[in-house]
Amino acid sequence: MARRRALAAAALAVAAAPVLVPAAAVAQDPADLPPPASDPPAVSSGVDLLQKRSYWARSAPARPFVSAVLELGVIYFRPSLALGVGRPHWSWIGIEGYSSVSPSGGAQYVGLRAALPSLEIRGGARYAFSTTQYFLEPRASYTRRDTELMLGPRSRYIAGELEVSGSIPLLGGSLFGVATGYAVLGTPEGYYLYEEALHAVMKPPYLYRARLGYMAEMDRFGELRLGAAAEVLGNPGRESVVVRIGPLLAISLTHHLDAVGTMMVVAATPDRLGLLGADLGQLGLRYRWATGDRWPEFP
Numbered sequence: 001m002a003r004r005r006a007l008a009a010a011a012l013a014v015a016a017a018p019v020l021v022p023a024a025a026v027a028q029d030p031a032d033l034p035p036p037a038s039d040p041p042a043v044s045s046g047v048d049l050l051q052k053r054s055y056w057a058r059s060a061p062a063r064p065f066v067s068a069v070l071e072l073g074v075i076y077f078r079p080s081l082a083l084g085v086g087r088p089h090w091s092w093i094g095i096e097g098y099s100s101v102s103p104s105g106g107a108q109y110v111g112l113r114a115a116l117p118s119l120e121i122r123g124g125a126r127y128a129f130s131t132t133q134y135f136l137e138p139r140a141s142y143t144r145r146d147t148e149l150m151l152g153p154r155s156r157y158i159a160g161e162l163e164v165s166g167s168i169p170l171l172g173g174s175l176f177g178v179a180t181g182y183a184v185l186g187t188p189e190g191y192y193l194y195e196e197a198l199h200a201v202m203k204p205p206y207l208y209r210a211r212l213g214y215m216a217e218m219d220r221f222g223e224l225r226l227g228a229a230a231e232v233l234g235n236p237g238r239e240s241v242v243v244r245i246g247p248l249l250a251i252s253l254t255h256h257l258d259a260v261g262t263m264m265v266v267a268a269t270p271d272r273l274g275l276l277g278a279d280l281g282q283l284g285l286r287y288r289w290a291t292g293d294r295w296p297e298f299p
Contacts (some may be wrong), residue, residue, distance in 0.1 A: 045262045046178040055255040056090035060292045073284030088290035105130035119166045128196045129156040135191035142271040157186045173216035182207040203237030223252040243268040257299040
């Protein structure tokens with residue numbers, strides 16, 4: 001009972017975080033509001049790897065399957081679909097894709113993924129479009145207001161992505177890392193852009209991200225994890241580096257349902273974007289489903 005109460009309290013913290021962050025921002029600077037909460041996260045946090053449940057290794061043998069991850073966040077819903085061979089959500093290879101739309105824009109992604117319990121690699125292409133963001137005229141440094149100027153064409157582009165993520169057990173928890181490379185195509189000559197997935201201004205075409213974090217298991221079942229991470233974003237075109245750090249929270253509510261909260265705030269940057277340069281996107285619930293599951297349940 002005590003364990004369930006602790007998990008419920010942590011889940012409430014995840015739900016309350018989107019409310020508390022804007023409140024703190026208003027107290028510091030009324031103009032510095034977070035980016036629209038309807039924008040779903042488009043990149044791996046690394047926590048996803050640690051949220052794998054051994055249930056999926058036992059629920060059915062390796063097989064061809066269709067699987068889905070239904071992610072419900074703060075004013076957004078993003079379904080992801082995969083066709084593969086192996087044990088879904090555990091160890092498999094196949095094709096995956098997602099589509100997301102919000103008042104401020106949307107994205108479509110399709111790619112290949114190969115997954116082991118503690119190591120994954122994926123590669124694919126993401127088309128991103130915005131209803132509020134425009135391509136940016138080159139500057140040495142940007143403020144948030146600079147990114148809101150409507151001087152260039154409306155922002156829409158294709159990003160090729162290649163990513164490797166992995167984790168190892170360490171001191172009652174797990175150390176994890178994520179390395180991602182991006183090649184942005186389809187941008188007008190002579191313009192910079194605000195990259196929607198990584199919340200950073202870049203000069204096309206190349207951008208990279210490296211994240212390292214640690215999450216401790218707060219109970220003997222590994223259902224409640226707390227930790228922190230640091231990441232570096234690099235853009236060779238601008239010769240710029242952005243450093244972000246922040247806390248992480250992950251809760252396994254059932255074999256199929258989990259809650260995740262990540263909050264990466266800027267520690268070093270050439271720009272002054274305020275919370276527009278932070279990564280506050282991943283706050284929500286995720287439900288996992290797959291064909292051939294022996295013990296399907298909801299939630």
